[in-house]
Amino acid sequence: MDYRWDFSAVLVNRALLLEGLQNTLILGTTCLALGLFFGLFVGAARYSANRWLHDPASVFVEVFRNTPVLVQIMWFFFAFPIIAPFQINAFTAATLGLTLNTVAFSSEIYRAGLQSIARGQWEAGKALGMTYWQQMRRVILPQAIRRMLPAFMNRAVELFKMTSLASVIAYGELMHKAKVISTIAFNPIEMYTAVALIFFAILFPATVLVRRFETSRNVRS
Amino acid sequence: MSPVLRLEGLHKSFDNLEVLKGIDLEVARGEVVVLLGASGSGKSTMLRCINFMEMPTAGRIHFDGDLVGRERNGRVQYKEEELTRLRARVGMVFQQFNLFPHMTALQNVMEGPRTVLRCDARECQRRGETYLNKVGLGWKANDYPARLSGGQQQRVAIARALAMEPEIMLFDEATSALDPELVGEVLETMKGLAEEGKTMLIVTHELGFAYTVADRVLFLSEGRILEQGTPSEVLTYPKQQGTKNFLRGHGTFRLPEPQID
Amino acid sequence: MGYEWDFAIVLRDFDLLWLGLVNTLKVTGLSLLFGVPLGLFLALLRLYGRWPIRLPAAFVIEFLRTTPPIAQLFWFFFALPILIGVEIDPFRASILTFSLQSSAFFAEVFRGGIQSIEVGQWEAAKAIGMNRNQTLRRIILPQAVKRMIPAFLERAIELMKTTTLVSTISYADLLYQANSIAQSTFRTIEVFTIAAAMYFVVIFACSVAIRRLEKHLARSGETIVH
Numbered sequence: 001m002d003y004r005w006d007f008s009a010v011l012v013n014r015a016l017l018l019e020g021l022q023n024t025l026i027l028g029t030t031c032l033a034l035g036l037f038f039g040l041f042v043g044a045a046r047y048s049a050n051r052w053l054h055d056p057a058s059v060f061v062e063v064f065r066n067t068p069v070l071v072q073i074m075w076f077f078f079a080f081p082i083i084a085p086f087q088i089n090a091f092t093a094a095t096l097g098l099t100l101n102t103v104a105f106s107s108e109i110y111r112a113g114l115q116s117i118a119r120g121q122w123e124a125g126k127a128l129g130m131t132y133w134q135q136m137r138r139v140i141l142p143q144a145i146r147r148m149l150p151a152f153m154n155r156a157v158e159l160f161k162m163t164s165l166a167s168v169i170a171y172g173e174l175m176h177k178a179k180v181i182s183t184i185a186f187n188p189i190e191m192y193t194a195v196a197l198i199f200f201a202i203l204f205p206a207t208v209l210v211r212r213f214e215t216s217r218n219v220r221s
Numbered sequence: 222m223s224p225v226l227r228l229e230g231l232h233k234s235f236d237n238l239e240v241l242k243g244i245d246l247e248v249a250r251g252e253v254v255v256l257l258g259a260s261g262s263g264k265s266t267m268l269r270c271i272n273f274m275e276m277p278t279a280g281r282i283h284f285d286g287d288l289v290g291r292e293r294n295g296r297v298q299y300k301e302e303e304l305t306r307l308r309a310r311v312g313m314v315f316q317q318f319n320l321f322p323h324m325t326a327l328q329n330v331m332e333g334p335r336t337v338l339r340c341d342a343r344e345c346q347r348r349g350e351t352y353l354n355k356v357g358l359g360w361k362a363n364d365y366p367a368r369l370s371g372g373q374q375q376r377v378a379i380a381r382a383l384a385m386e387p388e389i390m391l392f393d394e395a396t397s398a399l400d401p402e403l404v405g406e407v408l409e410t411m412k413g414l415a416e417e418g419k420t421m422l423i424v425t426h427e428l429g430f431a432y433t434v435a436d437r438v439l440f441l442s443e444g445r446i447l448e449q450g451t452p453s454e455v456l457t458y459p460k461q462q463g464t465k466n467f468l469r470g471h472g473t474f475r476l477p478e479p480q481i482d
Numbered sequence: 483m484g485y486e487w488d489f490a491i492v493l494r495d496f497d498l499l500w501l502g503l504v505n506t507l508k509v510t511g512l513s514l515l516f517g518v519p520l521g522l523f524l525a526l527l528r529l530y531g532r533w534p535i536r537l538p539a540a541f542v543i544e545f546l547r548t549t550p551p552i553a554q555l556f557w558f559f560f561a562l563p564i565l566i567g568v569e570i571d572p573f574r575a576s577i578l579t580f581s582l583q584s585s586a587f588f589a590e591v592f593r594g595g596i597q598s599i600e601v602g603q604w605e606a607a608k609a610i611g612m613n614r615n616q617t618l619r620r621i622i623l624p625q626a627v628k629r630m631i632p633a634f635l636e637r638a639i640e641l642m643k644t645t646t647l648v649s650t651i652s653y654a655d656l657l658y659q660a661n662s663i664a665q666s667t668f669r670t671i672e673v674f675t676i677a678a679a680m681y682f683v684v685i686f687a688c689s690v691a692i693r694r695l696e697k698h699l700a701r702s703g704e705t706i707v708h
Contacts, residue, residue, distance in 0.1 A: 003565050066685040067678050068643035071657055075678060078664060079671035083485050157548065164550035168650055175552060188560035196549040196557065203548040274605055301613070309611025319606035323624050333610035336620055378606075385610055 009185040010194045013177075020177030021198065027173055028160045030095055035102025035159070036152065042103055043110025044136070057107070064104035070165050073097035077169040094166035102159055109151045113144035153210040157203050164199075174198065223286035224249050225389050225420050226271065231280035233266055240266045242444035243280070248389065251418045255431040257455075258441035259467055264424045267441070268391050271422070272311040273304045284310070285388065309337050312382030312390040316397050318374045320366040326377045327353060327362040333385045352380040356410050372403030376410050383414075390414065392423040428471055432456055440464045485671070492672045495663045499673075502659030503680055509573075509655065510642045513580035517641070518634075520581060521588025529593060530614070546586035551644050555579045559651045572653035576645070584641045591633045595626035632699070635692045639685055646681075656680060 010017070045057035064072065077093035088096075117140050125135035167176035174195055182191035226248040233241040240263045248254055256264040269275045271282065273289075281297055282289045289307055290299040321329050331349040334340040340348065353359045356376040366374050375395060382390060392411065396404045408430050415421060415434045425431060431438055431452060438455040440448045442463045448455055459465050527539035546554070559575035570578070599622050607617040649658035660677035664670040 062686060062689075063682060066689055067681045068646040068657070070643075070646040070649075071674070071678050071681055074657065074661070075674045078661075079674040082671045161548070161550040164552045165647075167552065175550065175556075178553075179556070182560070188556070189565055192553055192557040192561050196545070196553045199549045199553065200545055204544055207544070207548055272609060274608065305608075305611055305613045307611075308609055311609075313609035315602060315606065315609075317602050319600075319602035321603065321606070321621055321625075323628070332620065333612075336616050337611040381606075381610065 003189070005190060006187065007190045007194070009181065009187045010190050013181045013185070016177050016181060017174065017194070017198075020172060020174035023171070024160070024163050024173040024175075027091070027094060027098070027163045027166060027171070028156075031098040031102055031163070032156055032159055034095075034099045036106050038099070039103045039106030040110055043107035043114070046107060046111050047114050061104045061107055064101050065108070069097060069101050069162055070168065072101055073165055073169060090166065090169045090171035093169055094163070094171050098159065098162055098166075101162070102155065105155055105158075106152065109148050109155065110144075112151075113148035114140060116147055117144050150210050150214045153206065153213070157206050157210070160203060161199065224283075225252075225285060226422070227283040228271070229281040229283070231267065231270060231282070232278045233263075233270055233275060234278045240444055241270070241277075244444075244446060246439070246446070248420060248422060250388075250420055253415045253419075253421045253423070253434055253436045255435040255438050255452075256422065256424045256441060257426075257428075257431065257438060257467070259470075262441040263444040264441045265393055268313075268393050268422065268424050271391060272308050272313055273299070274313070309333070309385055310388050312385055312387035314375070314379050314382055314390070314392045314395045316394040318366075318371070318378045318398070320374050320378055320381070322366050325363050325365055326358060326369065326380075329366070329377055330380045330384045333381065338385070348384045348386075352383045353377070355383065355413075356380045357406075370403060371399045372406045375399065375407045379407075379410055379414075389420040389422060392421065392425065394424050394426070396425065396427060426471075428456060428468075440467065442467075487672060488669055489672050489676070491667050492663065492669050492676055495667070498659045498663060499656060499677060499680065502654060502656035502677075503684070505653065506642065506645055506655040506657075507684075509576050509580060509645045509648055509653070510638070512577050513584055513641060513645070514638055516577070516581035517584035518588050520585035522592050524585055524589035525592035525596065526618075528589065529596060543586045543589050546583050547590070551579070551583055552647050552650065554583055555647050555651060572648065572651045575651060576648040576653055580641060580645060583644070584637065587637050587640070588634070591630050591637060592626070594633070595630035596622055598629060599625055628699070632692050632696045635688065635695070639688050639692075642685060642688075643681075 042057050042061065045053040046061065048054055073094055076096040077088065077090065080093070080096070081088045121139055121143065122135055125139040130138065163173055164175040166173050167179060170176060178191045178195045182188040185191070224247040226246070228244050228246040231241055231244040231246075232239070244267055246254075256267065258264045266275060270277045276299070277297075279296075281292070284307060288297070290297040290303065292298075320326075321332065324332060327349045330352055331345045334345045334348045350359060350362070353362055356379055358373060358376055358380065361369060361373060361377075366377070369377065379395075395411070396407050399407065404427070408427060411421070411423070412430070412434050423431075423435075433452075435452050437449060438452050439446050440455055440459075440461070440463070442461075448459060448461045448464045455464065456468065459468060524539050524543055527535050528543060529536075531539060555575065558579045559570065559572065562575075562578075563570045596618075603621055603625070604617060607621045612620070645655060646657045648655050649661060652658065656677055660673045664673040667673065
């Protein structure tokens, strides 16, 4: 156990790591934004009584919730290009996999949030002569989103952890940079410790925030 | 013979709020003492201090003539093991019953003898059946609490406390959470115990019950014993204004006195 | 889209995929076996330890929960052997990583379950003279565990999905087998689709079972902790 820790190689390569972190954030925020946006429509479709909307949405959600996200990413990187009419690089494949995964999970959050709003709220909107989307946008969502916020934040934390899987298909995010550097500098201990600490430093405050929010909400209700 | 229970200068504060401001009390063997008082007068807190569900801030508690804890430099220090042993000798019945929902009525009653007293299987069974029968629920032995009415649940809770064969029973508003039509059966059970000579300390709002069952009634007000005596002394001929006000509040509805300037 | 599908060539290697699935289940099962008791232990330390124990326990739990599992796996596979001077094969590294990783999540499930039990249950047990260990063992945990079952199974499913990472350190799980068959047959799309379908069948079956169980528990009046 007389290993001598040496973080100098980590520091020397900080520009590379920073670039990796930047790519991690780009991938994470892209998938989060797209995932939450499309998730609303899928969630609304699953909430809908029309089975032509409901059933396909359900199939989509079940498939993406019940398969491992790494398999999804690998599928989009290795398998999908064969039938896709366009080129797919590592970023596109990772974005597709992670976004669709986020769509599936966030749609469930939207659906649960929508279901938690009393029917009377819809009826009140309807009675004022609002259309379905007006009721949704003006009456239901503003109430539901507050309740959904902690679940979305948890999802975001999960998503940022999942971006590290893009390293498997050689997208140059933080984990991948660390892998490359550790092979050259032969310092996997310091490198992977550093990566873990960086993720912890970013995501731990986020989880604390979620918990604060959850407890303050519980106290209020 | 020394009293079962003796409280000396019992104080209890929560943060800055002083709830008990010095309680002195002796309870003799076989005595039934009823504690009355408005909500917030400290009667539940007093009861909960006696078996150390709450830790007293100051004062001494003697049980069977022995001081609970160890006195050092004028302060009493307690060891958790000693308190645990003490609680096994004091029975308590809660307002919310607090039956163990994952155990049948019989298992609830046997739990103390089994886990705490480490009785053998036959003795556990004997106690379980004896005390369930005593509260008239032998026929419900294998039902889970969710299947019992509130009154039945509370009677099982009484049996659970009795199964420890405690030297004193504490009742903390045992009927307050019950629907009015279920209060009677629980009071009846408690009355039976009193007639058998159980030592009991009872917090209740049921004045009629207090009148018929109590040997002594205490009236608590603002963390002190304001008045005490036989039921008729305290309930029929109260001396203190505080007691009179309390009893008036519990009387039937009256017309307000005419206001004449 | 002139692609010609050919599943036959892949189905010839189905026994390899099957072996991979068995290995996936093996890693998941063993990690559960170690992760669940360890999780209970961590939860108890976090709930009832004095601060010199509580804070490190909380740190370990939070650290394992907020760092990517792939970084943990690489750490245990590439870094730890150098640190302790002992070779660790992919299988052992996987079990080590996922036992620890899942224990952190199970710790939070246990903690939530224990905290969901009403304070009256503690008081009732205390009043008949039970100490804290007896109360936990006889009164609190039996009730808490029942409430935790759905959350617990959900975590187990998450764990199974996460174990796909072992393919990156060359342990022959389902994903690894799919990848190697794809490389030898060039029927990438068929292999990955079949592998995904196999994951789906297993995981979806578990999800459906959980939903049934949740409904059943909800009917029997038990609240559910997530």
